[in-house]
Amino acid sequence: MIHDGLSLLESRVAADLARTAHPRAAWLKPVMAPDGTPAHDVIIIGGGQSGLATAFGLLRSRVDNILLLDKAPSGQEGPWRSYARMHTLRSPKDFTGPDLDMPSLTYQSWHEAKFGTESWDELTLIPKGLWADYLAWFRHVVGIPVRNEAEVVDIAPAEGLLAVTVRSGSAETVLHARKLVLATGQESMGDWSLPAPVAALPAGRRAHCAETIDFAALAGKRVAVIGAGASAFDNAATALEAGAAEVHLLCRRTEIQVVQPYRWLTFRGFLRHLGDLDDAWRWRFMSAVMGLREGFPQATYDRCAIHEAFRLHLGSPAVGVVDGPAGVELATSSGPITVDFVIGATGIEIDLAARPELSRFAHNIASWGDRYTPPQAERDDRLARFPYLGDDYALCERVLGETPWIADIHLFSIASTMSFGASGSSINAMTTAVPRLVSGLTRGLFRGDVERLWGEFQAYDVPQAVVRYPAAHPSS
Numbered sequence: 001m002i003h004d005g006l007s008l009l010e011s012r013v014a015a016d017l018a019r020t021a022h023p024r025a026a027w028l029k030p031v032m033a034p035d036g037t038p039a040h041d042v043i044i045i046g047g048g049q050s051g052l053a054t055a056f057g058l059l060r061s062r063v064d065n066i067l068l069l070d071k072a073p074s075g076q077e078g079p080w081r082s083y084a085r086m087h088t089l090r091s092p093k094d095f096t097g098p099d100l101d102m103p104s105l106t107y108q109s110w111h112e113a114k115f116g117t118e119s120w121d122e123l124t125l126i127p128k129g130l131w132a133d134y135l136a137w138f139r140h141v142v143g144i145p146v147r148n149e150a151e152v153v154d155i156a157p158a159e160g161l162l163a164v165t166v167r168s169g170s171a172e173t174v175l176h177a178r179k180l181v182l183a184t185g186q187e188s189m190g191d192w193s194l195p196a197p198v199a200a201l202p203a204g205r206r207a208h209c210a211e212t213i214d215f216a217a218l219a220g221k222r223v224a225v226i227g228a229g230a231s232a233f234d235n236a237a238t239a240l241e242a243g244a245a246e247v248h249l250l251c252r253r254t255e256i257q258v259v260q261p262y263r264w265l266t267f268r269g270f271l272r273h274l275g276d277l278d279d280a281w282r283w284r285f286m287s288a289v290m291g292l293r294e295g296f297p298q299a300t301y302d303r304c305a306i307h308e309a310f311r312l313h314l315g316s317p318a319v320g321v322v323d324g325p326a327g328v329e330l331a332t333s334s335g336p337i338t339v340d341f342v343i344g345a346t347g348i349e350i351d352l353a354a355r356p357e358l359s360r361f362a363h364n365i366a367s368w369g370d371r372y373t374p375p376q377a378e379r380d381d382r383l384a385r386f387p388y389l390g391d392d393y394a395l396c397e398r399v400l401g402e403t404p405w406i407a408d409i410h411l412f413s414i415a416s417t418m419s420f421g422a423s424g425s426s427i428n429a430m431t432t433a434v435p436r437l438v439s440g441l442t443r444g445l446f447r448g449d450v451e452r453l454w455g456e457f458q459a460y461d462v463p464q465a466v467v468r469y470p471a472a473h474p475s476s
Contacts, residue, residue, distance in 0.1 A: 006113045013141050013142075020102070027062060027453070028445060029452065031161070033158065039177055040065055040176065041065040041066060042058055043068075045070075045184055047069070048078030048183065049098055049135055049430075051181070052098050052135060052138060052142075053097065053098040056098060056142050059142065060438075061438055068147065070146060070150065071152075072149070073149055075136060079210075080129070080131055081129070082212070083210040084128055085237070086128060087127065088299070089128060089427070091125075095427050097427040099431075107126060149169070150167070152167075153356045153357060155357050157403075162176065163176055180410065185413055186413075187355070189350045189351075189414065189415045191354045192210045192344075193347060195226065195344065197320065198226065198342050198344050205340075208344040209227075213238075213343065215242040218244045221245060221339075222245055222338065222339040224318075224342045225342075226345060229345060232345035233296055233300045234300065239343070240304060240309055240310060244309060248313060250330070250332060251314050252316070253315065259292060265289065265421060266422075271421065271428070274420060275420040275421070280372070283383075283418070284374075286421060289421075290383055290418075313332060316332040317333065319331050324338070326338055352365055361406055364398045365387050367385050369381075369384030371388045371396075383418055386418035389411060389419040391440065392444065393411055394409065394444075395410075412433075413425060420433065423437075
């Protein structure tokens with residue numbers, strides 16, 4: 001019965017795609033790379049939810065010559081089966097995303113087809129494993145080409161194209177594309193950060209929250225989690241559920257963040273048009289949002305609070321860290337804490353040069369600090385390091401003319417936040433952000449082909465009708 005439901009849904013998806021395929025006309029021609037191989041029109045780096053949604057948008061615009069590259073094995077794209085340690089998504093279950101407003105492709109349609117409408121009605125939040133299963137189904141039913149275990153390690157110019165060096169195992173190959181989309185999620189800005197004293201600890205004493213952590217080995221151990229965002233609580237809860245003897249969560253602020261600003265900004269006007277505002281308004285909104293940080297729902301807190309072993313320390317940054325004979329000694333403003341293991345949940349360090357695919361030209365990627373000086377009260381050195389993007393999500397040059405080819409690299413990830421708000425970093429913005437990105441990509445492809453298209457238009461001579469003139473009547 002359930003299997004039949006999914007089969008029927010897939011038939012409906014195929015019918016919906018066919019009925020909304022206008023205009024069907026192909027408009028791009030193959031472009032040859034310098035090595036004689038066909039170049040892709042667009043390569044998307046990252047096969048997670050943002051990459052899949054972008055690919056779907058391109059396919060709907062008849063940009064068919066695309067390829068997604070992801071360094072993870074198939075089924076492991078994105079965080080859902082690795083470092084995402086929540087039980088459920090935090091977004092409301094009725095938020096739509098990769099479907100781009102096609103009802104048969106929504107998570108709800110998939111869930112009802114697979115488990116029934118009663119199951120959907122009873123569902124409160126979407127389990128993260130089911131979301132990963134849905135994305136795998138979405139990729140299959142839409143027909144998105146993905147190459148897994150393919151890590152991009154360099155991007156360079158190549159005679160009007162972009163040369164993309166891809167490492168698979170010990171082998172490296174070079175692909176070519178007219179456009180690139182970096183849908184590389186949280187890691188797009190640099191690398192996960194650990195406070196320097198924590199990073200100096202032996203590997204067996206610490207980890208950052210995106211690493212593989214053997215939580216079972218923490219049973220009976222004392223654990224400290226540095227940070228107080230949603231990921232910090234997720235990691236603390238996972239340690240508690242694994243049987244940790246004590247879990248100390250260290251929050252540097254005097255109050256934890258319970259207001260979720262992304263709930264307020266989830267309306268079409270903001271999601272669609274923040275990027276149309278001038279720099280002053282964009283900075284004002286996003287610096288305020290980012291200053292609040294991302295809040296967490298009640299269930300995230302309760303998952304920790306139900307354990308007697310949970311200790312929440314407010315206004316207690318770790319100001320000193322020493323690996324002592326009794327364990328890791330953390331000096332905090334509320335007193336010393338000794339633990340056996342430390343987990344850092346302190347976010348991403350913005351360092352574009354740390355990304356191998358960006359290292360060749362990171363020095364010339366314009367940042368917000370290069371383009372806008374906010375009022376003194378709104379200044380934030382960290383946010384000033386975010387990349388400043390064009391209206392099509394394209395990278396901009398710090399020094400004009402030095403690397404003009406980076407205008408064909410479009411950044412669609414959490415690093416897009418300061419320029420466009422929630423865009424490539426959240427489900428709730430996909431239905432507005434992806435069409436804007438796709439429009440920018442197709443605009444660039446069209447402009448690049450305008451001379452060829454003009455020639456084809458001039459040569460177009462396909463008649464729509466055959467006119468048969470009546471025979472002349474003899475004069476009477």
